[in-house]
Amino acid sequence: MAKFAVIGLGKLGMTVATTLYENGAEVIAIDTDQKLIDEISGNVSVAINMNSTNEKALKINKIQDVDAVILAIGNNIE
Known part of the structure; x- marks a missing residue:
């Protein structure tokens, strides 16, 4: 089974994470917004509220x- 980390749960990250999970992948979803973590928690393997620039946290969570790793962090261009 393929294992992915999706960092950033905006429109793109949320869609990628849930689609991968629905297709049988193990998915770790990461964001700093607890509302987004709560929203996706039942649709991925693991949802973690953490700062992805924290190297120690990345190691602890075995990223x-x-x-x-799919990096989906950015500004909304709309």
């Missing part, structure tokens, strides 16, 4: 063990 280095995933097959791929």
Whole structure:
């Protein structure tokens, strides 16, 4: 089973994370917004509220063990 980390749960990150999970992947969803973590928590393997620039937190949560990291952080261009 493929294992992914999706960092950033805006429109893109939320869609990517849930689609991967629905297709059988193990998905770790990461964001600093607890509302987004609560929203996605039943639709991914693990949802974590953390700052993705915190190297120690990334190691504790074993992000280095995933097959791929999808970075979906950015500003809304609309």
